Amino acid sequence: MKNLVIVSVLIFGLFFISCKKYEDGPYVSLRSFKKKIVGTWEATQQFEDDKEYLNKWTLTFDQLEDSKNPEGSINTYTMFLADGSNDEVKYKGIWEVSSDKKQIIMNFSSISYNVGNGWQTSNDHSKLTFDINRITKDELWVDSDVAPHKYSFRFKKI
Numbered sequence: 001m002k003n004l005v006i007v008s009v010l011i012f013g014l015f016f017i018s019c020k021k022y023e024d025g026p027y028v029s030l031r032s033f034k035k036k037i038v039g040t041w042e043a044t045q046q047f048e049d050d051k052e053y054l055n056k057w058t059l060t061f062d063q064l065e066d067s068k069n070p071e072g073s074i075n076t077y078t079m080f081l082a083d084g085s086n087d088e089v090k091y092k093g094i095w096e097v098s099s100d101k102k103q104i105i106m107n108f109s110s111i112s113y114n115v116g117n118g119w120q121t122s123n124d125h126s127k128l129t130f131d132i133n134r135i136t137k138d139e140l141w142v143d144s145d146v147a148p149h150k151y152s153f154r155f156k157k158i
Contacts, residue, residue, distance in 0.1 A: 040058055041058065103132060130144050
């Protein structure tokens with residue numbers, strides 16, 4: 001009986017370790033992916049080709065009401081420029097998650113404010129794919145390759 005318990009614990013432990021979906025964890029999560037991703041995220045660390053920098057950058061992922069899959073609109077995608085200026089660049093678009101839930105795919109356009117005409121969406125459409133390394137209820141770690149650079153971001157939910 002003692003050997004059966006030990007073997008059962010070892011098998012469960014191996015299964016538990018092999019179930020890790022994301023490179024940096026967590027091993028197990030009781031929250032759905034949708035509950036984890038939807039919300040506003042603020043950058044806490046950013047790297048370009050392993051060189052650290054930090055912009056005041058927030059991402060807001062909204063969920064489509066009638067969607068069963070994690071997808072929706074990027075309500076706010078704001079980045080303050082790396083040169084330290086107070087200029088603000090905003091983007092608006094849509095997001096979805098790959099079927100294996102290991103990537104976030106964002107399609108967006110920039111928006112700018114024009115005195116007299118208000119906020120206007122540009123015709124420049126961009127696509128950005130994040131590889132998810134870690135997602136918890138309050139942490140999101142992602143990487144993105146935008147040739148010739150590799151970017152890494154760590155966000156906290158606010």
